[in-house]
Amino acid sequence: MQFTDQIGTQHIFEATPKRIVSLVPSQTELLCDLGLEDAIVGITKFCVHPIHFKPTKAIVGGTKNVRIDKIKALQPDIIICNKEENTQEIVAELSQVCPVWVTDIHTIADNLQMIHDFGQLFNKRTEAQKWIDKINFIYYDFQQFIKEKPIKKVAYFIWANPHMVAGNDTFINELLQLNHFENIYKEKEGRYPEIELKKIRLEGDPDYVFLSSEPFPFKDEHAFEIGRFTHHAKTVFVDGEMFSWYGSRLLKAFDYFKLLHSKI
Template identity: 30%
Template sequence: MKRLLVTLLVPLLFVSEGLALSATFTDEVGRTVEVNGAPRRIVSVAPNVTEILFAMGLEDRLVGVSTYCQYPPDALQKEKIGGYINPSLEKIVALRPDLVVGIAEGDLKTFVDKLASLNVPVYITNPRDALEVMTSIQKIGEVTFAPEPARRIVRSMEERVRRVQDRVQGRPRPRVLHILDFNPLISAGKGTFVDDLIRLGGGRNVAEAAVGKYPRFSMEEILLQDPEVILLASMKSGDPLVKQRRWWQRWKTISAVKQGRIYVLDSDLIHRPSPRMVEGLEQVARAIHPEAFP
């Protein structure tokens, strides 16, 4: 009788294991993605995805990254597959990935269709605001069969966001201007991560009512808006942007200039939808409400 039970159960165990290791997911642009087992050879097509995978402890499964993936430093040692807008399909295929994780930019349809024709599953991330970044992390955890590390990251981020909101709650919301470029003057409007961070950090984005995600401003418009806080973004960590900060000193009637409230933040922390975005939120909130973060 025991031998008969074993004979019957062993095939069932293999079947159930096969079912558990194969799964179908819906990515963040609504596509169906079929993954046959926990991915062991992952290619990341974007810096934020690479950061997420490293934060989840999946760096050993990561076989290729984009040329822009520079954080954490160990990402520099990974094989490069080109930029995130125009990655090299040849390099990706040569790495024999069992999962490619990309973003909703560039010629997405052509990229996905070509890999699909080679039976390479492609998961597309598409967080549209700062809080959706956490949802995206959880979904990447699911498609990589590593949900618990993703949940730990999200719980930590949620707690840090709550702490910031508790500190700025009930305080005045000063006018905040974020400048992306000087020639011409370009800011970040509604629908950008920076707009969300300014709002969550207790400020009011000067560009929130402007047309487009990245509106241009004349100096006359900025003088009229009179920002109380100006946020600059450095592409190089630790760069004080001395020249740009000095440029603002000619406009001494602007409240932020008069009060010495021009701050330089790390661009990667406020523009990149990764786990470090919560660190960017803390920096933004501290710049807007220094009194709340002694």
């Protein structure tokens, strides 16, 4: 069986992979939702969904700092990585252990392709198609909901000290656009550029400042600090999983977005 992942690497398997190590939290959740819970033998410390995985699955490190020895000991048939979450060095080193499948998600279409690929790869075609159909249905419903909403300017913060934001060519930016939020940093160089707070009004003067729940744990003091440099922007704490987790999590994200629009 020959398959090609989302960075163009071809993989040949003699049989359907039965032992999976997942190094991407959102993809761990997706694999479980596709009915592959028993096949998952290793996860990262950031794989928090489903909640019962952490005490029952082997923890092999983080997304950027993995324990190669632990992964080898698990004797995986396949390791699931992501171009953004995991480094090229990690992928190259792990490729000496077993095939490493790398996803690359920038758009909703990329996300649906990933689900389709996993359905083919793990012989879960029916389950994958069900998820694709459910996401497409609620995606269409949300497009009807949002079409009359005015476009508002937003700055989406992912880190503090240094202050970093979501830029262009990111899944976050894709979902901001879907929500009629114009990312004021979409033209700035880099996918997650570092910015100066004192220039925020000059660079776009946003209507909203979104402080993501991950990867940085923003608190009220951060909101106050950033707020000092904005003009009229409303600061909103947002669920980072809903804006950045691809896979099956997207199904829950649309309801979250509706609730967010009702509150801001």
